[in-house]
Every structure is written in C-alpha cells, then in structure tokens.
Amino acid sequence: MKKGFIFDLDGVITDTAKFHYIAWKDLAQSLGITIDEAFNETLKGISRMDSLDKILAYGQRENDFTLAEKEALAQKKNDEYVKLLADLSETDLLPGVHDFLAQAKEHNIPCSIASASKNAPMILEKLGVLDFFGHIVDPETLKKGKPDPEIFIKAAECIGVVPNDAIGFEDAQAGIEGIKAAGMYAVGISATETLAGADLQVTSMTELDIEQLLTI
Numbered sequence: 001m002k003k004g005f006i007f008d009l010d011g012v013i014t015d016t017a018k019f020h021y022i023a024w025k026d027l028a029q030s031l032g033i034t035i036d037e038a039f040n041e042t043l044k045g046i047s048r049m050d051s052l053d054k055i056l057a058y059g060q061r062e063n064d065f066t067l068a069e070k071e072a073l074a075q076k077k078n079d080e081y082v083k084l085l086a087d088l089s090e091t092d093l094l095p096g097v098h099d100f101l102a103q104a105k106e107h108n109i110p111c112s113i114a115s116a117s118k119n120a121p122m123i124l125e126k127l128g129v130l131d132f133f134g135h136i137v138d139p140e141t142l143k144k145g146k147p148d149p150e151i152f153i154k155a156a157e158c159i160g161v162v163p164n165d166a167i168g169f170e171d172a173q174a175g176i177e178g179i180k181a182a183g184m185y186a187v188g189i190s191a192t193e194t195l196a197g198a199d200l201q202v203t204s205m206t207e208l209d210i211e212q213l214l215t216i
C-alpha cells in the first residue's frame, strides 16, 4: 500500500509555465536574448537562478554579469511573474486536481509539495488548496535542485512516509528523474511530452484512480 503523495506544483497543480515563460521572455529580450517555447520547456522544474543561468548561457552572456546583477535580474523576472499571478484563483486548478486532493484527504493520505518555486505557498493559497498539504518543502533549504532526489526525499520525510511508500506526481523530465532516484513510484502528467522513466503517464489527473494507485 502507498501511504503518501508528493506533488510538483507548476504544471501539476496549476499551469504557471505560461506566466514563467512571459516573464522570462521579457527579461531575456531586455538583454538581447530571444527564447522560444521549446527553450522554455527546458526551464521546467529548474530553480529561478539556474533558469537565469541557462538563459544567459543560451544567449552567450554568461560572463557578463556579477552575482549581484544576476540577483537583480532574477528579482525583476519574479516581480513580473508575481504580477501575472494576481488574478490566480480556484478556477486555475488543473483538471481533476481538487477532486484528487479531496479523495486523498478522505483516505487519510498525507500530501506534500516538492516544488523548486519559492512562490509555492502564495500560489497554493490563491488556488484555495493550501490546507490539503501537510508540508511544503522550502527550496531555500536544498543543496541541489531537480533532477537530484533531495527535494522528494525531504517531501516524504516531512509527512512521515518512506520513499518506497510514496508516489510522486510530476510534469517535467527532471522531476520524474528525481522521483525515481528517490526510490518512489512516478506518475507523469503531460499531454504534450513523453516523460521517460515514469511508471505511469496520464494526460491529466482526471485519469487517475486513487484506489488503484494506493494498492500499487
């Protein structure tokens, strides 16, 4: 029996990738770098600073900024991103998410969030689902980002579940790799990408049968 669920946030609970994309695209543009949606795909699951580093490397500007300047650029991107999230509400939950979380609660299955986003608590609050989660891993406490398993191991530990008894839900390749490296069952959620290594892939949470998952 599985005893705990660990969720990524962006692309699993809500679709914030489009807002990250707008904010990164604008910032990159201001530096003379053009990114497209295919490049944005490679930023999914990657921390704010690592995303900035990837963009600068892509535009061959990786040696042009001091750490303080890069921090200011990351802050500028986040300011725009947070503005774009102003109207986020329960209607922005991805299909099947609310139902699935409610069912997990009925089954007394603890849930936690393993997201690289420092905006996770604010986003979950706006979506009206904060109370479903027993813990949100603070990405500031991590030594390594996804695909390292650290965030998933912490997310399981914090809800008192051993990795082998946990199921991780992810929309990004780096996340699936992290879940598998943590020794958990990986559910990939994506309608557009094939997530290599996922134990099960669905296009949305509406396809998931909680009773069946728990007995895996």
Ligand code: G6P
Binding pocket: 010, 020, 043, 044, 045, 046, 047, 048, 051, 078, 115, 116, 117, 118, 119, 120
């Ligand atoms: C998630 C998203 C990434 C984002 C990261 C950091 O993992 O998939 O695209 O860069 O969180 O988010 P933040 O809200 O802290 O900038």
Ligand code: MG
Binding pocket: 008, 009, 010, 011, 012, 044, 045, 170, 171, 172, 175
């Ligand atoms: Mg994601």
